[in-house]
Amino acid sequence: MAFSEFHPLDGNSLREYIKTVPSLSSKLGNNFDDLTIKEVGDGNLNFVYIIVSSAGSLVIKQALPYIRCIGESWPMTKERAYFEAMTLKEHGRLSPEHVPEVYHFDRTMSLIAMRYLEPPHIILRKGLIAEIEYPFLAEHIADYMAKTLFFTSLLFRSTTEHKRDVAEFCGNVELCRLTEQVVFSDPYKVSQYNRWTAPYLDRDAEAVREDNLLKLEIAELKSKFIERAQALIHGDLHTGSVMVTRESTQVIDPEFAFYGPMGFDVGAFLGNLILAFFAQDGHANEVNDRKTYKEWILKTIEETWNLFHYKFIALWDEHRNGSGEAYLPEIYNNPEVQLLVQKKYMTDLFHDTLGFGAAKMIRRIVGVAHVEDFESIADASKRATCERRALDLAKTLLKERRKFGGITEVIAAIQQV
Amino acid sequence: MAFSEFHPLDGNSLREYIKTVPSLSSKLGNNFDDLTIKEVGDGNLNFVYIIVSSAGSLVIKQALPYIRCIGESWPMTKERAYFEAMTLKEHGRLSPEHVPEVYHFDRTMSLIAMRYLEPPHIILRKGLIAEIEYPFLAEHIADYMAKTLFFTSLLFRSTTEHKRDVAEFCGNVELCRLTEQVVFSDPYKVSQYNRWTAPYLDRDAEAVREDNLLKLEIAELKSKFIERAQALIHGDLHTGSVMVTRESTQVIDPEFAFYGPMGFDVGAFLGNLILAFFAQDGHANEVNDRKTYKEWILKTIEETWNLFHYKFIALWDEHRNGSGEAYLPEIYNNPEVQLLVQKKYMTDLFHDTLGFGAAKMIRRIVGVAHVEDFESIADASKRATCERRALDLAKTLLKERRKFGGITEVIAAIQQV
Numbered sequence A, B: 001m002a003f004s005e006f007h008p009l010d011g012n013s014l015r016e017y018i019k020t021v022p023s024l025s026s027k028l029g030n031n032f033d034d035l036t037i038k039e040v041g042d043g044n045l046n047f048v049y050i051i052v053s054s055a056g057s058l059v060i061k062q063a064l065p066y067i068r069c070i071g072e073s074w075p076m077t078k079e080r081a082y083f084e085a086m087t088l089k090e091h092g093r094l095s096p097e098h099v100p101e102v103y104h105f106d107r108t109m110s111l112i113a114m115r116y117l118e119p120p121h122i123i124l125r126k127g128l129i130a131e132i133e134y135p136f137l138a139e140h141i142a143d144y145m146a147k148t149l150f151f152t153s154l155l156f157r158s159t160t161e162h163k164r165d166v167a168e169f170c171g172n173v174e175l176c177r178l179t180e181q182v183v184f185s186d187p188y189k190v191s192q193y194n195r196w197t198a199p200y201l202d203r204d205a206e207a208v209r210e211d212n213l214l215k216l217e218i219a220e221l222k223s224k225f226i227e228r229a230q231a232l233i234h235g236d237l238h239t240g241s242v243m244v245t246r247e248s249t250q251v252i253d254p255e256f257a258f259y260g261p262m263g264f265d266v267g268a269f270l271g272n273l274i275l276a277f278f279a280q281d282g283h284a285n286e287v288n289d290r291k292t293y294k295e296w297i298l299k300t301i302e303e304t305w306n307l308f309h310y311k312f313i314a315l316w317d318e319h320r321n322g323s324g325e326a327y328l329p330e331i332y333n334n335p336e337v338q339l340l341v342q343k344k345y346m347t348d349l350f351h352d353t354l355g356f357g358a359a360k361m362i363r364r365i366v367g368v369a370h371v372e373d374f375e376s377i378a379d380a381s382k383r384a385t386c387e388r389r390a391l392d393l394a395k396t397l398l399k400e401r402r403k404f405g406g407i408t409e410v411i412a413a414i415q416q417v
């Protein structure tokens, strides 16, 4: 079989494909007799194969020209694999400890081969449902976000590098449009794709569609999402895009990457932790109230922001005499002004984070794609109660985000719901 | 002579060039005997030739790979002519009454042929120095800005069209960088290029370089200038980029065009009118106090903003059910929310306008490129007094812009200096 044009692969053709690519064959010790190939794509969009031989392993991810969980009726460019591969490589260069190595990319086949994140790695969202504490999670994700966002922003780069890459990632417009629709539009209007825990949340969903102030705020965020090329963001950094063990934290699936607002990434991660928090009561029972675990989630939210802030500022201080265009050292040349600009930058980023995080929470409750945190609560009435709390907090965060002075105030607001 | 590769042209080779281009020859009635060719580039960057025959006329503008007023020591891509031609065509399509028609573009030669804006057209800045009132100026410029900015924004266009064009104009990065340097950086630091009316303004220039709050605000505007792809802006819309007669208003010279913040164009225009206002006292004498003319400039500033606001909102209302991505009609579906979002959008744009306008004023007083409005005041002490007033107002506008509730408050502030 020739792979000079696009084919959707299956187990058999995948085996043939690997044989034609020396770097992949050698990863498996050129041993094809005991090969096992398993499709594990539990995600929404693509096909993911785990390939293991006695001598090695790898993962192959292929994009088909439609959205997997909906089917061929919702076409989606397979060029997304190109942007995913580019971003895995770039973010991997900046944060190698937290991004799986890319072994091979084939643009024609929309195919990425990468390191297999072997067991006990699991998807973080599943770990959060299973009440597992990850002592290094906040530290690791903060590190990943600080490095990938700082080094791809104008705090580190020249305008020339910036505009070159912004232009390239404008090509990922179809994926950006998907976000625009499902995050910033559909939840705020009647849409065939929206769903929620009916009938319990019927009024809540309607209230979202009738809240003028919410619509005012989501419009600002939507425009910022489209217009503001602040850094190369992951674009889909929820807890289903992170694989973890106790010691390891790995970010996968950056197919939505483009130059957008940093707060969209930080908010996605924190917003999904808040969802995990509100889901805990739905998983609690008489023998386990999950109180301790809820405390751990809150602590992780707080530490993630604080460590991100700390690391981001440390990178800024370290590189303040570099070639970043935004704050030239000859201008920002005294400690007071340096403090002033950093404080303003981080405050704005914090408010963006709350706004985008809230938007991501809302869409997971009344939009098309829900989260397993809530979906796995079988009792619909109980689930609706958890979801409503999350929704109410998210609405407050979105509308009042500029009033929050720091992450401890957010934690307090979560506890007060 | 062959024109298959780039040559800087002169009168003779220009004549040869026109002969090889049928569309240009025919504009001149194919009559080369009585041709007059005059170089008139009084601008800073390029060469401009007026070509007149008994049967017709045209203007030819050529970009050389450096900045004309500095010389070959400051290289600058001649590809700027490509972006200028693209923008003349796009803005001309959107606002044909106020943009000269492009007859011909030659990318290899970095050459644009366009309509000759025949006398009595003069550069607006010269008209403002000569105390000439232009009764339609506010209306015309408001119309040009409303149409070019609205129709190239997400209020009218889909994300797909937007990102395609954003990517293309990322190519104009060298011109963007020039603005970044001379508008947003050099005035706030010691730079070999800066100059001012010394010794009178020595302390004022130093104060700009030592004002932490000013530096905080200019940083926000600089990042917005680089990061925010709001619309296809002209990028250099000062009063030297507008040619006028009593009845006609024509915008030329969009070589700095790219997808940037709308307020940069509106602010450039208004900021330069404010400079013209403060220069009037320097042109006044015993027989002519220029009081009436100053009133006319203030009225023009006020009307330009008010008419721009009115026309922009009218376009928005007219196209609110179109394919603009920013405010989908199914979401912004009641008069109250429509009012809310428009009010917020225009308030933000107003504050951007004041900020960018102020930045453009400051750089004309303590930066590299000054304006004839002030330069033509021979008495240095008198000039410095005018400049200081403009500078003080600009600093207030930049730092306090969010406190201004409307254009009448700006007019009041101008009058109070």
Ligand SMILES: Nc1ncnc2c1ncn2[C@@H]1O[C@H](COP(=O)(O)OP(=O)(O)O)[C@@H](O)[C@H]1O
Binding pocket: A040, A041, A042, A043, A044, A045, A046, A047, A048, A059, A061, A100, A114, A115, A116, A117, A118, A123, A240, A241, A252, A253, A255
């Ligand atoms: N490198 C990897 N190692 C191990 N498992 C992976 C790897 N990449 C993806 N997976 C598994 O495949 C699933 C889907 O992958 P993902 O990249 O999220 O695809 P999608 O874009 O369809 O969401 C993940 O949830 C995870 O279980």
Ligand SMILES: Nc1ncnc2c1ncn2[C@@H]1O[C@H](COP(=O)(O)OP(=O)(O)O)[C@@H](O)[C@H]1O
Binding pocket: B040, B041, B042, B043, B044, B045, B046, B047, B048, B059, B061, B100, B114, B115, B116, B117, B118, B123, B240, B241, B252, B253, B255
């Ligand atoms: N279409 C035109 N018709 C008449 N004069 C023009 C035209 N275009 C430019 N000019 C004259 O040439 C000068 C320089 O043109 P401009 O486009 O501003 O060049 P630069 O980019 O060098 O500033 C203008 O100030 C004006 O006097």
Ligand SMILES: [Mg+2]
Binding pocket: A043, A044, A240, A241, A253
């Ligand atoms: Mg995924």
Ligand SMILES: [Mg+2]
Binding pocket: A043, A044, A045, A253
């Ligand atoms: Mg997915």
Ligand SMILES: [Mg+2]
Binding pocket: A043, A044, A045, A046, A236, A253, A255
């Ligand atoms: Mg994905």
Ligand SMILES: [Mg+2]
Binding pocket: B043, B044, B240, B241, B253
């Ligand atoms: Mg000019």
Ligand SMILES: [Mg+2]
Binding pocket: B043, B044, B045, B046, B236, B253, B255
């Ligand atoms: Mg010019």
